[in-house]
Amino acid sequence: MKGGSNVVIEPHRHPGVFIARGKEDALVTLNMVPGEAVYGEKRISVEEGENKIEYRVWNPFRSKLAAAILGGVDQIHMPPGSKVLYLGAASGTTVSHVSDIVGPEGLVYAVEFSHRSGRDMLNVAKKRTNIIPIIEDARHPHKYRMLMGMVDTVFADVAQPDQARIVAINAQHYLKNGGHFVISIKANCIDSTAQPEAVFAGEVKKLQAERLKPQEQLTLEPYERDHAVVVGVYRPPAKNKGE
């Protein structure tokens, strides 16, 4: 969409997320730092009386979470005010949108072990007070316990063969019972010789063994190839069978 064109912003089905409707639709989030883009994304300004509000366009080709939302995922479990542990923050592209979504009353703990990506992420976190940047290996969650509190949701996009285990130990440390997880799985990162479907099924089994109960799975076509997102719940409270 060209600079200067008009759009109508509407709430999306997912809390904290919006759609900008014009000649084309775009997924957008409410910019916590009006006037600034994080990675060159487009912005939309709204004048509401005196206060200026700004939204940032969220590109599904650059963010798996956005791809999942446009793909119709049922739940992302990160409404405004919630606390999210984000594993594999990279340079903070998606993290910045999660920061917009959970808003000033929420928190994003963003873990990334590469110092190079981490530097960009630190710059994003400087302007966004609800991001707590953690430059550590997510395989050793005890190393960042001083910075952490319990969270409502764990999001993981570390693209590692042992991702299920990484999520499990982080959940054991920091995810509240009945909390949720959202994991992006890149099939060839786990096993480039097997069929993607078989890889996804294998990962789901691993999660189940760790009391991470998958509730939903979807592929990210047409935005990513051989990628799936799995959403589920951690140690759900036992159902009362007596009733």
Add this chain to the structure above:
Amino acid sequence: MSKDSDLFSLNNTYLDMHKSYQRNKNDNSVQEIMKKSILNTDYGMLERDPECEASLKQQKIQKLKEKKSTKGPDWFNMKNTKMTKEVQNDLRVLHMRQVLDPKHFYKKNDIKGLPKYFQVGKYVDSPTDFYSARLTKKERKSTIVEELMADADFMKYNKKKHKERKIKHIKTHAKAHQKAKRLKKKNKK
């Protein structure tokens, strides 16, 4: 020292406003003042100020009203934008947009009716944009409808479609007309 100052002296740490009023019973000046007030002599006995009570209730109603006029905290209290003619037309155009651009294919129309909560915004020019990624000054309008009217390609396409429809209409009608004529002839025979 007068009696009054005696009453408020700090040697006597217990102050009873009610009593003090009774002592002043002979003095009408206070009563005169109080006559016009909604506060009566029992005011000091009340647990709560009835006026404040009323305003609390009012506040609650006001809050509820505000709540209803926004989408709530899950969408950062997005307001209920006032529906104007222009906005309504824009929303209608968005609703029909599949037919507006032959080169653009939309997924199934997921827009149902007019939205209750929405905001009207504009894409911001970014300094890193190429000029082709911006609308020219002439193309900049305050509504989506006006933008379309200023779009030469769109107007051309629209005219063409309109003409096609007109021709089709005439043709189908001509056919029907001839058929009717033939029928009439047959009936006469």
